[in-house]
Amino acid sequence: MVNKIVTLIVLGVLSLAGLILFGYNEFVTKDILQDQPVAYEIINEWELPKELDEVSGIDWLGDNKVACIQDEDGIIFIFNLETSKIEKSIEFAGSGDYEDIRIVGKTAYILRSDGEIFEVQDFLSGNSKTKTYSNFLTEKQNLESLAWDKNNKRLLLAIKDKEPKDDNYKGIYQFSLTDKELQKKPLYRLIMEDRLLNDRNTKLNKKLQPSALxxxxxxxxxxxxxxxxxxxxxxDREMKLIKRYALNKDDFAQAEGLTFSENGRLFISNEGKGGKANILEVIFK
Known part of the structure; x- marks a missing residue:
């Protein structure tokens, strides 16, 4: 009888532990605000060649082509999604930690992790010219995110690591394409104490470190x-956080690039990290 009771107790404890673990794992894969299952679907995948094993930024070019950079060499790679091949390489600078790229007309803008911005004019012409713009940001901020705000003719840079003045937020700074200067006051602030970033019931409770914007x-x-x-x-457009999705590590080993086509197709790139680098087309529902 004693053995039977002990067995039942052990089974009960194991069952309870299993339910708790299941409930936890189910919860961390939900949209935290709406408590709905995260619905993303990978509908296309492109394996990248060895040259882009360290892919760190991508941007849509149109005609099923994507401009890519990697974080070691100052080269823009044009990757064709139809052929799954690099069809053009444009050298714009020497080696460095290049993290993101945005295409504005015939000009490519590349962000280095220390905040330096590279402007590559007529980058597809075969006769490109490169200018650089320094600012007050440094390698301590470890920037990886560059966005093109076409409605306001500016680039946006998001701090990844240490904000220059305050650890309670991470700033998003604007670089005007009119005067080619980075404003010292952040345009937006990602508040680290935001409820969406501090739900202690999930394993996604570390401070946000933007790798793409x-x-x-x-x-x-x-x-x-x-x-x-x-x-x-x-x-939203006021930088109010409205949704947060967990991504499966098996799908997104090291997600560092993000871009949209003109009609809203979403692409995310992953560094190789021991496997094969890739570009994924993803639908969030």
Whole structure:
């Protein structure tokens, strides 16, 4: 009888532990605000060649082509999604920690992790010219995110690590394409104590570290990618956080690039990190 009671107790404890674990795992994969299952679907995948194993930023070019950079060499790679091949390489600078790229007309803008911005004029012409713009940001901020705000003719840079003045937020700074200067006051602030970033019931409770930032072409919402967690956060035009999605580490080993096509197709790139680097086309429902 004693053995039977002990057995029942052990089974009960194991069952309870299993239910708790199941409930926890189910919860961390939900949209925290609406408590709905995270619905994302990977509908296309492109394996990248060895040259882009360290892919760190991507931007849509049109005609099923994507401009890519990697974080070691100053080269823009044009990757064709139809052929799954690099069809053009444009050298714009020497080696460095390049983290994101945005295409504005015939000009490519590349962000280095210390805040330096590279302007590559007529980058597809075969006769490109590169200018650089320094600012007050440094490698301590470890910038990885560059967005093109076409409605206001400016680029937006998001702090990844240490904000220059205050650890309670991470600033998003604007770089005017008119005067080519970075404003010292942040345009937006990602508040680290925001409820959406501090739900202690989930394993996504670390401070947000943006690895990519892009603006949806149709609804103007901001999409903020964090490759470390990994997670995707959506904010409105006032940078109010409205949704937070957990991303499966098996799908997003090191997500560092994010871009949209003109009609809203969403693409995320992953560094190789021991496997094969790729570009994923993702639908969030």
């Amino acid at each position: 892009s603006i949806h072409p149709e609804n103007d919402n901001f999409y903020i990618l964090d490759g470390r967690a990994p997670q995707l956060i959506i904010a």
